[in-house]
Amino acid sequence: MSDLQNTDQPQRPGVVVTGASGRMGQMLIRLILDSDHLRLVGALDRAGHDWIGQDIGTAMGGAPAGVTVSDDAVTAIAQAQAVIDFTSPDATVAFAELTAQARAVHVIGTTGLEQRHLDALAAAARHAPIIRAGNMSLGVNLLVGLTRKVAAALGTDWDIEVVESHHRHKVDAPSGTALMLGEAAAQGRGAALDDLRVPVRDGITGARAPGSIGFSAIRGGDVVGEHDVIFAADGERIVLRHLATDRAIFARGAIRAAVWGQDKGPGQYDMMDVLGLQG
Numbered sequence: 001m002s003d004l005q006n007t008d009q010p011q012r013p014g015v016v017v018t019g020a021s022g023r024m025g026q027m028l029i030r031l032i033l034d035s036d037h038l039r040l041v042g043a044l045d046r047a048g049h050d051w052i053g054q055d056i057g058t059a060m061g062g063a064p065a066g067v068t069v070s071d072d073a074v075t076a077i078a079q080a081q082a083v084i085d086f087t088s089p090d091a092t093v094a095f096a097e098l099t100a101q102a103r104a105v106h107v108i109g110t111t112g113l114e115q116r117h118l119d120a121l122a123a124a125a126r127h128a129p130i131i132r133a134g135n136m137s138l139g140v141n142l143l144v145g146l147t148r149k150v151a152a153a154l155g156t157d158w159d160i161e162v163v164e165s166h167h168r169h170k171v172d173a174p175s176g177t178a179l180m181l182g183e184a185a186a187q188g189r190g191a192a193l194d195d196l197r198v199p200v201r202d203g204i205t206g207a208r209a210p211g212s213i214g215f216s217a218i219r220g221g222d223v224v225g226e227h228d229v230i231f232a233a234d235g236e237r238i239v240l241r242h243l244a245t246d247r248a249i250f251a252r253g254a255i256r257a258a259v260w261g262q263d264k265g266p267g268q269y270d271m272m273d274v275l276g277l278q279g
């Protein structure tokens with residue numbers, strides 16, 4: 001199936017995938033090698049990784065793709081029109097500086113970013129477009145809008161909890177998606193998430209603070225990603241749920257973002273912009 005619809009792109013932009021050996025990196029490379037909209041011009045991974053120097057197609061157990069996995073980000077990114085990056089926060093900041101220098105589009109799926117990382121990305125976005133989202137799927141971005149609307153419609157007698165489940169390898173919590181959903185719920189209530197957020201409960205916590213937004217994280221097995229936004233009142237509950245069963249949903253969103261960003265100026269964008277879901 002095509003990763004895009006209604007796009008008329010005369011020349012395919014060249015894309016570098018960072019974290020090429022990762023769960024998302026491999027999914028992205030498979031889809032890009034099959035894409036009519038982008039062409040793979042680089043595959044990066046960290047210095048010392050076994051795959052450095054190997055053809056990315058062969059390293060993934062398939063046919064040669066004609067692109068060698070490299071740890072030389074400077075050279076790879078200099079020739080790119082887009083960089084798709086699902087790695088780690090410090091790596092993403094380093095890639096953002098190089099991508100801005102190349103005036104290329106930086107699509108960032110990395111989660112677990114702290115304020116210092118966000119500040120560095122804001123600086124890079126003064127020179128080139130950055131498109132970043134804690135979840136690149138259509139379904140979650142729709143759910144964000146629904147969450148904002150439901151939170152706005154209900155009073156603080158409805159308690160809001162975000163519950164997420166992911167595979168045993170995930171290193172950050174709450175997930176980027178859970179934070180997007182929590183931010184949407186807070187926005188719906190005209191507040192900032194930082195003022196309402198309750199990240200962990202353990203021990204004698206006291207009763208729930210009215211209006212707070214709680215987060216719970218489950219880690220285990222191979223769960224791709226599951227999110228519930230629970231609105232709980234006396235006598236009734238609403239549960240908004242997204243279940244991801246295939247990482248291709250995130251990769252397709254990232255590819256769409258890389259193409260969408262080609263004619264955009266410097267600045268920070270998200271998947272709501274890409275999908276036309278703003279407002």
Ligand SMILES: NC(=O)c1ccc[n+]([C@@H]2O[C@H](COP(=O)([O-])OP(=O)(O)OC[C@H]3O[C@@H](n4cnc5c(N)ncnc54)[C@H](O)[C@@H]3O)[C@@H](O)[C@H]2O)c1
Pocket residue numbers: 018019020021022023024025044045046047049086087088091108109110111112133134135136137172176250
């Ligand atoms: N936004 C979304 O839609 C979405 C979806 C899935 C995953 N994610 C996020 O993407 C990130 C990666 O997830 P994953 O499951 O693919 O993880 P993973 O551990 O399988 O892959 C990470 C890859 O990054 C590489 N890496 C780390 N540091 C590097 C560096 N300095 N230079 C080059 N490569 C480097 C690792 O070697 C590895 O190949 C996580 O932050 C995750 O939460 C976001």
Ligand SMILES: O=C(O)C1=N[C@H](C(=O)O)CCC1
Pocket residue numbers: 111134135166170174175176177178224225
């Ligand atoms: O596998 C992961 O890691 C995922 N990360 C994103 C998040 O933190 O929400 C999206 C879902 C998968």
